[in-house]
Amino acid sequence: MIQFAEAVERRVLSAYGFLVANPSLGAHASLVTQDKNGYIRKWLEEWGVYKHDADLGRWAMFHARAGYAIESLATFLALQDAPAGTYARPQVEKGGTRPDLVLYEDKTNRELCWLDITAGLSKGHVEKKIGNWLQPHNAEILYPSFTDSDFTEMKANDPKLDKPREMSGDVRWLLATGITRNRIEEEEQNLRRQYFRDNDVAELDEKLLETPLTASQKRALVVSLLKTKYSELTEKPVAHMLYAAGLSVAKYLPETNTKKVPEVSKREGHRWLARYATALSWPGVTLPDARKAEIRRDVEEELFKTSGRTLEAAVDLEAGQKRKREEEPALRALRRRGSF
Numbered sequence: 001m002i003q004f005a006e007a008v009e010r011r012v013l014s015a016y017g018f019l020v021a022n023p024s025l026g027a028h029a030s031l032v033t034q035d036k037n038g039y040i041r042k043w044l045e046e047w048g049v050y051k052h053d054a055d056l057g058r059w060a061m062f063h064a065r066a067g068y069a070i071e072s073l074a075t076f077l078a079l080q081d082a083p084a085g086t087y088a089r090p091q092v093e094k095g096g097t098r099p100d101l102v103l104y105e106d107k108t109n110r111e112l113c114w115l116d117i118t119a120g121l122s123k124g125h126v127e128k129k130i131g132n133w134l135q136p137h138n139a140e141i142l143y144p145s146f147t148d149s150d151f152t153e154m155k156a157n158d159p160k161l162d163k164p165r166e167m168s169g170d171v172r173w174l175l176a177t178g179i180t181r182n183r184i185e186e187e188e189q190n191l192r193r194q195y196f197r198d199n200d201v202a203e204l205d206e207k208l209l210e211t212p213l214t215a216s217q218k219r220a221l222v223v224s225l226l227k228t229k230y231s232e233l234t235e236k237p238v239a240h241m242l243y244a245a246g247l248s249v250a251k252y253l254p255e256t257n258t259k260k261v262p263e264v265s266k267r268e269g270h271r272w273l274a275r276y277a278t279a280l281s282w283p284g285v286t287l288p289d290a291r292k293a294e295i296r297r298d299v300e301e302e303l304f305k306t307s308g309r310t311l312e313a314a315v316d317l318e319a320g321q322k323r324k325r326e327e328e329p330a331l332r333a334l335r336r337r338g339s340f
Contacts (some may be wrong), residue, residue, distance in 0.1 A: 003083055004081060004082060004083055004086070004103050004112075004115075005113065005115060005139050005141065007078065008074065008081065008117075008141050009141050009142075011074040011077045011078045012078075012141050013143060014074070014077075015069075015070045015074040015077070015143070016070050016143040016144060018073065019070055019073070020150055020153055020154055022157065023047055023154040023155075023158050024044070024047065024158055025040070025069075025073075037068075037072070039065075039068035039069055039071065039072045040069055040072050042068070043065050043066065047065075062146070062151070063119070063146045066146050067117075067118070067119055067143075067146075070117070070143055071100055071117045074117060075090045075101060075117075078101060082103060085105065085106050085107070086103055086105055086106055087103075087106055088101050088102065088103050088104070089101070089102050089104065089267075089268075092265070092268070093263065093265050094114070099114035099116055099138075100116055100117045100141075101114070101115040102114055102115075103115075109237075113138055113139065114138040114139075115138070115139055115140075116139070117140075117143070118141070118142060119142070119144070119145040119146070120143065120144055120145045122145075123140060123142055124140070180296045180299045183295050184287055184295055187291075188274075188286060188287055189244075189270050189273070189274075191284065191285040191286075191287075192270075192273045192274060192277050192282065192285045193244060193245045193246065193270075193273065195282050195284070195285050196241065196276075196277075197246075200226065200229070201242075201245065201247065203225070204225060204226075204252065207225060208222075214256075215254040215255065216256045216257075216258075218252070218253075218254060219235065219252075219254065219256065222238065222252045222253060223235050223238050226238055230275075230276050230280060232279075233272075233276070235262060236262055237268075238252075238253070239264050240264050240265055240266075240268040240269035240271075240272050241276065243264035243265070244266050244268075244269025244270045244272075244273055249264055
């Protein structure tokens with residue numbers, strides 16, 4: 001755990017130095033497509049305003065935006081630093097708090113440590129957070145707090161202060177790679193979600209209809225049936241999987257006198273569905289190479305057909321298409337019901 005925390009600290013300090021030297025992020029701006037929280041995109045948008053304004057005092061959120069960008073950049077890099085036999089996940093919801101990184105034991109999924117990335121002037125703020133932050137294996141990772149002189153240096157370091165950032169060939173290639181990977185993962189998530197609903201959940205529904213059950217009995221039956229197929233499953237992963245599949249967690253794991261409906265995360269649900277699908281060798285949930293190549297060609301065509309397109313325009317295009325892909329199933333369902 002100490003080894004991982006030290007590796008994350010090195011990543012955080014490197015990210016701080018990189019942001020000061022490269023406020024427009026250079027080729028790393030392509031990470032905007034993988035930043036689920038939108039922090040990198042928000043930084044790039046607001047940097048475009050900050051850098052033209054001489055009065056830093058007007059921008060109360062500048063320090064926070066820069067800090068979030070550092071957290072995101074460092075997190076992307078730190079995920080590969082997890083020691084052997086462990087894995088790390090970013091921005092994991094834990095009740096009323098959300099650690100920037102959580103380290104898990106690979107075989108048992110047991111939590112090993114929580115890490116919070118924050119500015120030096122905020123040192124100790126985890127002590128005021130909700131949750132289990134005071135355990136000895138949890139820690140703060142600090143970067144230097146931003147100053148006005150940092151802002152001045154960043155303006156001087158921005159090579160394209162007075163013109164839009166046109167994408168170079170390298171940046172377009174990196175952006176295309178990131179978008180392609182995300183689209184492939186989206187499609188495979190949908191395949192796993194549908195397979196889970198059509199097979200495992202359908203089997204659960206049949207079992208639950210056989211005899212009346214109390215809430216406690218229903219919870220126990222749902223978990224035990226899935227656990228017979230994949231022994232690593234417990235109630236919490238099952239709840240995540242149901243939520244990621246678009247199902248009501250309260251229906252399958254209802255509240256009892258002693259237990260509430262579990263808190264859930266869609267990201268964790270998709271991760272568990274992927275592990276579950278791999279363990280049981282689900283058929284048809286991995287895209288064939290031909291489909292992956294088709295996705296890549298589509299992405300490249302969208303990005304490269306206008307050679308002078310700025311990074312912002314390309315990101316806007318992808319964001320709009322992602323929203324469209326997410327909305328289409330709901331619109332089709334409304335049309336089938338005659339509500340649209």
